Amino acid sequence: MPMVWVPSLMQKLTDGQAHVEVEGETVRQVIENLDAAFPGFKARVCDENDRLRHDVAVAVDGEVSSEGMRRKVKPDSEVNFLPALAGG
Amino acid sequence: MVDKNGNYKVIGTRPIRHDGTEKVTGQAIYGGDTRFPGMLYGHVLRSPHAHARVKSIDTSKAEALEGVRAVVTGADFPPTTADDMIDLGEGPTSLKSMRGNVLALDKVFYKGHAVAGVAAINAHIADEAIALIEVEYEVLPPVLDVRQAMEDNATLLHENMTTTAFGEDTGKKSNVSLHLNHVLGDPDAAFASAAVVVEREFTTATVHQGYIEPQNATAMWKTDGHLTVWTSTQGAFTTQKQLGAVLDHPISKTKVVPQEIGGGFGGKIPVYLEPVAALLSRKTNKPVKLIMTRADVFEGTGPTPGSYVRVKLGANKDGKLVAGEAYMAFESGGYPGSPMPCGVMCVFGCYEIPNGRIDGFDVVVNKPRSFAYRAPCSTQVALATETVMDEIAEQLGLDRLQFRLDNIAAEGTRRVDGMVYPRIGARETLEAIRDSEHWQAALTGDNQGRGISIGYWFNVGLKSAVTASVNKDGTVNLVEGSTDIGGSRTSIAMQFAEVVGLAAEDINPQVGDTSSIGYTDVTGGSRTTYATGWAAYEAAHDVIRQMRERAAKLWECEDDQVEFDDGIFRHSGDAAKKYNFKELANELDETGGPVVGNGTVDPASGVGGSFAANIADVEVDLETGKVGIARFTVVQDAGKAIHPSYVEGQMQGGSVQGIGWALNEEYFYTDDGNMANSTFLDYRIPTALDLPMIEPIIVEVPNPGHPFGVRGVGEANIAPPPAAIANAIYQAVGVRLRELPMRPERVVAALQAQAAGG
Numbered sequence: 001m002p003m004v005w006v007p008s009l010m011q012k013l014t015d016g017q018a019h020v021e022v023e024g025e026t027v028r029q030v031i032e033n034l035d036a037a038f039p040g041f042k043a044r045v046c047d048e049n050d051r052l053r054h055d056v057a058v059a060v061d062g063e064v065s066s067e068g069m070r071r072k073v074k075p076d077s078e079v080n081f082l083p084a085l086a087g088g
Numbered sequence: 089m090v091d092k093n094g095n096y097k098v099i100g101t102r103p104i105r106h107d108g109t110e111k112v113t114g115q116a117i118y119g120g121d122t123r124f125p126g127m128l129y130g131h132v133l134r135s136p137h138a139h140a141r142v143k144s145i146d147t148s149k150a151e152a153l154e155g156v157r158a159v160v161t162g163a164d165f166p167p168t169t170a171d172d173m174i175d176l177g178e179g180p181t182s183l184k185s186m187r188g189n190v191l192a193l194d195k196v197f198y199k200g201h202a203v204a205g206v207a208a209i210n211a212h213i214a215d216e217a218i219a220l221i222e223v224e225y226e227v228l229p230p231v232l233d234v235r236q237a238m239e240d241n242a243t244l245l246h247e248n249m250t251t252t253a254f255g256e257d258t259g260k261k262s263n264v265s266l267h268l269n270h271v272l273g274d275p276d277a278a279f280a281s282a283a284v285v286v287e288r289e290f291t292t293a294t295v296h297q298g299y300i301e302p303q304n305a306t307a308m309w310k311t312d313g314h315l316t317v318w319t320s321t322q323g324a325f326t327t328q329k330q331l332g333a334v335l336d337h338p339i340s341k342t343k344v345v346p347q348e349i350g351g352g353f354g355g356k357i358p359v360y361l362e363p364v365a366a367l368l369s370r371k372t373n374k375p376v377k378l379i380m381t382r383a384d385v386f387e388g389t390g391p392t393p394g395s396y397v398r399v400k401l402g403a404n405k406d407g408k409l410v411a412g413e414a415y416m417a418f419e420s421g422g423y424p425g426s427p428m429p430c431g432v433m434c435v436f437g438c439y440e441i442p443n444g445r446i447d448g449f450d451v452v453v454n455k456p457r458s459f460a461y462r463a464p465c466s467t468q469v470a471l472a473t474e475t476v477m478d479e480i481a482e483q484l485g486l487d488r489l490q491f492r493l494d495n496i497a498a499e500g501t502r503r504v505d506g507m508v509y510p511r512i513g514a515r516e517t518l519e520a521i522r523d524s525e526h527w528q529a530a531l532t533g534d535n536q537g538r539g540i541s542i543g544y545w546f547n548v549g550l551k552s553a554v555t556a557s558v559n560k561d562g563t564v565n566l567v568e569g570s571t572d573i574g575g576s577r578t579s580i581a582m583q584f585a586e587v588v589g590l591a592a593e594d595i596n597p598q599v600g601d602t603s604s605i606g607y608t609d610v611t612g613g614s615r616t617t618y619a620t621g622w623a624a625y626e627a628a629h630d631v632i633r634q635m636r637e638r639a640a641k642l643w644e645c646e647d648d649q650v651e652f653d654d655g656i657f658r659h660s661g662d663a664a665k666k667y668n669f670k671e672l673a674n675e676l677d678e679t680g681g682p683v684v685g686n687g688t689v690d691p692a693s694g695v696g697g698s699f700a701a702n703i704a705d706v707e708v709d710l711e712t713g714k715v716g717i718a719r720f721t722v723v724q725d726a727g728k729a730i731h732p733s734y735v736e737g738q739m740q741g742g743s744v745q746g747i748g749w750a751l752n753e754e755y756f757y758t759d760d761g762n763m764a765n766s767t768f769l770d771y772r773i774p775t776a777l778d779l780p781m782i783e784p785i786i787v788e789v790p791n792p793g794h795p796f797g798v799r800g801v802g803e804a805n806i807a808p809p810p811a812a813i814a815n816a817i818y819q820a821v822g823v824r825l826r827e828l829p830m831r832p833e834r835v836v837a838a839l840q841a842q843a844a845g846g
Contacts, residue, residue: 005506007254007269007270008269008270008271009253009254009256009267009268009269010254010255010256018271043255044254044255044256045255053255054173055255055266056254056255059507062507062508062509062510063692063693063694063695064692065690065692065693066550066551066690066692067692071692078508080505080506080507081254082505082506082507083254083268083429083432084429085427085429085430085433085546085548
């Protein structure tokens with residue numbers, strides 16, 4: 001199962017767990033399953049339009065993409081939720 | 089993925105830049121050169137107060153002045169009812185903040201905050217009219233320091249602003265808009281086990297990008313609703329998007345024409361004058377042009393944030409880092425949104441630190457809204473980490489360079505924010521320092537010292553588009569959407585030329601406007617040569633595909649019987665049949681007409697971060713405290729240097745800016761929040777007379793995520809200089825400076841404290 005690294009500021013939702021294994025073939029499915037296991041998770045990373053929040057980026061296997069919720073996730077993938085970043 | 093195993097004909101050479109002649113002869117067209125019949129000239133009224141409520145604005149006297157054609161204020165914006173967000177292509181920002189920063193809505197948050205705009209038949213009348221606008225302010229106490237702003241009883245800039253923490257609104261009213269936190273492993277236990285722990289505090293001043301060309305904009309809002317804006321920007325499409333949002337105007341009716349740009353470094357991503365010029369043009373049905381003065385640029389545009397950073401590192405007796413902890417607070421200026429998250433990412437980005445904790449805070453203060461400046465926030469945090477690394481090496485009795493090499497990040501290293509590095513060149517960058525002639529050479533004078541440091545920038549990918557039109561003579565017109573700030577026209581054209589087997593000079597690269605090329609994100613994040621170059625690579629392959637079809641027509645064979653290699657199209661079954669690119673281009677008219685290739689990218693992987701390191705030799709004047717740079721080397725991993733001269737130019741430019749940040753540059757504020765040095769005479773950027781030749785050493789650890797192995801090189805080079813210089817000062821005279829800039833009186837004060845036994 002994909003391994004999700006839970007941001008430290010969200011770990012009170014996961015009973016202090018820093019890493020959680022959860023089913024899912026896309027970021028959307030991972031988030032839905034996380035929310036089922038840990039209610040409130042989705043609201044922290046998604047907006048009311050069912051998209052990733054503007055200030056949140058998701059990295060799958062170390063790569064951040066613009067595919068957002070549709071990004072494919074493999075069974076051995078690592079998923080990180082990060083703050084959205086910019087450069088100069 | 090890396091193409092051709094590094095055997096290139098064009099890539100790695102140093103052709104003369106395509107825009108060079110126009111620029112050195114003064115023929116290049118910048119925003120200041122824009123002229124249209126009937127054009128009006130604008131000026132902006134700016135707040136004299138750092139913090140005040142705007143009680144009323146009376147524009148009647150200004151509007152009555154002969155020659156004045158229009159006056160606009162924040163009231164001319166569409167209603168801003170909610171805190172809507174807009175993504176500028178490099179991250180989101182608040183629409184209300186953006187509108188308020190362009191023209192103040194109900195409060196002014198910094199001295200120089202724009203309050204109103206005037207259009208008149210000439211600049212003098214516009215200037216006169218500005219003085220006739222009557223603004224009634226309720227002056228409020230300014231908050232000028234990040235730590236002062238974080239105090240529980242601090243004056244609040246935005247009365248209803250609360251702190252959010254990764255999606256959670258804490259409900260606490262504060263000047264802190266955002267708190268980020270990352271934890272890896274068990275830092276408390278690791279610190280308890282460490283043989284050496286060093287913790288230090290650092291502060292850095294607000295500094296400006298210091299681009300030579302001030303912001304400018306000319307707008308023409310036609311009566312049919314079509315708006316065209318000519319401006320100096322790092323991203324035409326980003327400007328288009330911002331204009332659409334700020335003015336609530338469809339992007340289909342908003343065209344942005346990027347003109348030549350005299351520097352940006354992150355400061356020309358947000359809009360300032362563009363919406364004001366547009367509003368004035370809409371009111372007058374005339375083109376309206378606005379240009380900032382240098383004081384406007386300093387006081388009214390976004391510098392990089394001042395900061396407070398505290399870093400603690402622990403190592404075992406063998407010299408391995410076991411834990412790191414960082415606390416950083418960045419001044420976002422009058423509105424939230426500093427690049428603080430980048431500092432969080434970069435603070436321990438150079439090292440393998442198995443246990444760590446990082447806290448970052450975005451804090452509003454009464455200074456201009458801060459924005460990106462070349463590897464934003466990485467310089468501030470590199471100063472802290474690299475100074476503490478030096479101190480730990482000293483306490484353990486280890487060689488400072490070897491200590492760094494023993495802990496350097498590599499492929500597979502997990503950062504404290506959880507991300508794992510792909511192939512990176514941090515080790516090779518430090519090894520190039522070790523192997524350099526400079527590192528081996530002796531110092532040459534009294535009171536000299538040598539410092540080293542390394543910095544990290546993650547780089548970004550984002551979206552780019554390129555269109556290539558093949559001419560009958562075999563040359564190619566290449567239109568790309570990236571504003572060319574540092575020679576990227578040429579580095580993009582070279583990647584195209586490499587694929588199709590032409591010389592760089594056979595490509596005619598041009599920067600398109602928003603109506604002539606596909607969406608392209610900003611020139612920023614060290615992405616242009618990487619991503620737009622990749623789009624050129626894709627466009628080149630599209631051209632080759634079409635050209636093979638044309639050759640097949642000519643030879644009356646199947647497409648797959650045409651091979652292309654090393655610039656030659658060959659018939660696989662007849663060795664006598666072959667065309668070079670130019671010969672085949674000459675046949676296009678009879679085989680179907682024009683060939684136009686397209687390339688678009690939105691790299692989801694393989695962006696590839698870059699590391700830069702310095703050796704700085706300084707000489708300290710013990711009497712005056714002046715620090716001179718005796719010798720300076722910069723090393724950077726470019727992945728693959730497409731045009732080595734431009735890579736070296738980026739490395740040298742970033743180094744000089746970092747040196748200025750270290751020694752001279754700062755916004756010097758009076759107690760009431762006025763910037764006291766808003767000219768280049770008083771805001772001291774180093775010049776060629778202040779510096780030796782910056783010696784660049786390019787390292788090439790190919791980025792496996794790019795066709796040619798490119799890593800962006802525009803930013804990482806500004807991260808290490810202040811730390812290298814601070815470490816060099818310590819080596820020279822035995823005092824540690826932890827506050828930027830390290831100006832003479834601070835050096836003298838540190839020397840006097842040292843002499844007094846402090």
